[in-house]
Amino acid sequence: MVGExxxxxxxxxxxxxxxxxxxxxxxxxxxxxxxxxxxxxxxxSGQAFTNDKVIVMRDNNGAWVYHxxxxxxxxxxxxxxxxxxxxxxxxxxxxTLGFEFTGPPPPYPSGTGAWGICTTSTGWILVSCLxxxxxxxxxxxxxxxxxxxxxxxxxxxxxxxTRIVCDAQDxxxxxxxxxxxxxxxxxxxxxxxxxxxxxxxGICYANDSIYVLSWGSQITKYxxxxxxxxxxxxNPFGYFGPNNGFAIASDTAGNIHAVFNxxxxxxxxxxxxxxxxxxxxxxxxxxxxxxxVYGMSCDQNTGIMYFLDxxxxxxxxxxxxxxxxxxxxxxxSEGQAIVWNAYAPIPAP
Numbered sequence: 145m146v147g148e149x150x151x152x153x154x155x156x157x158x159x160x161x162x163x164x165x166x167x168x169x170x171x172x173x174x175x176x177x178x179x180x181x182x183x184x185x186x187x188x189s190g191q192a193f194t195n196d197k198v199i200v201m202r203d204n205n206g207a208w209v210y211h212x213x214x215x216x217x218x219x220x221x222x223x224x225x226x227x228x229x230x231x232x233x234x235x236x237x238x239x240t241l242g243f244e245f246t247g248p249p250p251p252y253p254s255g256t257g258a259w260g261i262c263t264t265s266t267g268w269i270l271v272s273c274l275x276x277x278x279x280x281x282x283x284x285x286x287x288x289x290x291x292x293x294x295x296x297x298x299x300x301x302x303x304x305x306t307r308i309v310c311d312a313q314d315x316x317x318x319x320x321x322x323x324x325x326x327x328x329x330x331x332x333x334x335x336x337x338x339x340x341x342x343x344x345x346g347i348c349y350a351n352d353s354i355y356v357l358s359w360g361s362q363i364t365k366y367x368x369x370x371x372x373x374x375x376x377x378x379n380p381f382g383y384f385g386p387n388n389g390f391a392i393a394s395d396t397a398g399n400i401h402a403v404f405n406x407x408x409x410x411x412x413x414x415x416x417x418x419x420x421x422x423x424x425x426x427x428x429x430x431x432x433x434x435x436x437v438y439g440m441s442c443d444q445n446t447g448i449m450y451f452l453d454x455x456x457x458x459x460x461x462x463x464x465x466x467x468x469x470x471x472x473x474x475x476x477s478e479g480q481a482i483v484w485n486a487y488a489p490i491p492a493p
Contacts (some may be wrong), residue, residue: 159219169322195358217443217486218242219450219462220269220284221479224260230258230280237443239462239474245286247271259480260308260318261439264331267487272308272318279308279318279333292320292333299368311368313347319344319356326356328370339370346402350394352421357392357402365422376422378404393440399425402435405449415440415449415465428468439481452482 216237225231225243230247247258258280260272269282279293294433307319314331319341326344328336341364346357353373354366361378378389391403400418414434438460439452448471451463460479464471 151379160449173313195438213375217290217484218284219441220261220263220483221452221462221476222261222271222481223478223481224480225257228257230273232261232269232271232282232286233476233479234256234286235406235462235476236285239476241476243286245282245288247280247288248291259306261288261481261483262308262310263483263485263487264310264314265312267485269483269485270308270310270316272306276307278466279316281330281333284485290333293327293329293335307345307347309347309349309354311354313368315368317349317354318345319347321345321359324356326370337370339366345388345390346392348392348394348400350400351398353420355392356392357389359389361389361404363389363392363400363402363422374422376418376424378402378416391437392453393442395442395449396444400440401440401449403434403440405434405436415451426468428465430470432463432465432470432473434463438479439483441484443484444486450480450482452476454479 167192184192195290219235219237221233221235221463222232223231225246228246229249231244232246233244234242236242249452257273258271259274262270263284264270267284269284269286271278271280271282272278273291277294278291280291281289283289297394298318306321311317315336316329316331316333318327318329320327321323321343324342324344326341326347328339330336342358342362343359344356345359348355352368354368354370356364356366358364362375363377364375365373367373388405389402390405395401395417398420400420400422401415402418403415405466414427414429416427419425434451434453436454437451438454441450442448443450447466449465453463453473455461459475459477462474462476462479463473
């Protein structure tokens with residue numbers, strides 16, 4: 145039998161020893177087995193998957209399901225949810241709401257819960273909770289598994305600045321704006337270190353480095369063990385002098401895109417682009433007029449950038465650009481952070 149080599153995960157961690165018939169979908173049978181060479185294989189309805197990276201896990205109802213990394217991907221957006229439990233909406237790239245999921249009851253009776261969001265290398269979801277001082281782990285179906293970080297995170301109760309990112313080894317970095325710090329955990333959620341960073345608003349991983357966007361116009365590049373590699377500032381061109389750096393993300397080429405929300409000039413929101421070493425490349429943002437960008441993420445299949453634009457009391461928009469070209473915008477009612485995920489749930493819950 146010819147099949148593709150696969151990875152099998154339980155609670156987000158790679159494991160082996162599974163060789164049982166399972167039913168992941170309505171009409172699909174998936175079998176994980178070992179061939180005569182000792183290689184783990186996965187077959188579906190008697191035929192091997194082709195060119196798909198597949199993860200097998202249980203869904204919210206305890207049923208076995210599978211995910212694959214082919215297809216357009218999905219957008220995960222954290223919701224304010226009135227200080228209640230974590231709430232995340234899962235959207236197609238056309239703006240269609242697939243489903244929403246919520247976390248466990250919050251540890252505090254009021255405050256802001258879900259804020260930052262990122263994915264692991266296997267498509268699992270990490271949510272940083274602003275007032276609850278913790279990080280929560282979910283499958284991409286929204287199954288809650290665990291939380292961690294309470295003893296090490298000192299997130300300011302009044303500042304909406306909790307952002308989170310993973311590196312290639314799934315180490316986790318969380319910004320602490322009020323404490324001028326970034327806290328690092330390993331892939332098991334074990335505290336590693338607290339690093340100094342001046343008013344860290346945004347954070348992203350690219351080029352085997354961590355880029356931190358400060359509240360002003362400064363971007364600092366660090367190695368993953370926090371050795372500063374370079375520091376650069378936004379391009380202060382004319383009317384669009386940068387202020388209030390807020391969101392940052394990398395594109396498929398490893399270039400860095402940063403948004404500056406100038407509170408003094410609400411119509412002057414710009415996205416500036418830098419190469420991996422901080423050299424200024426370009427800017428964009430028109431004809432769409434950003435109001436206040438809370439988050440951004442890149443589709444790693446197409447290179448399209450998605451921006452979460454809070455319209456100041458009006459519904460929140462997800463705005464997309466391809467290079468410097470505006471594509472479209474759709475409404476998601478509310479949102480705090482956004483991340484593109486290659487691992488599309490199959491089927492939807």
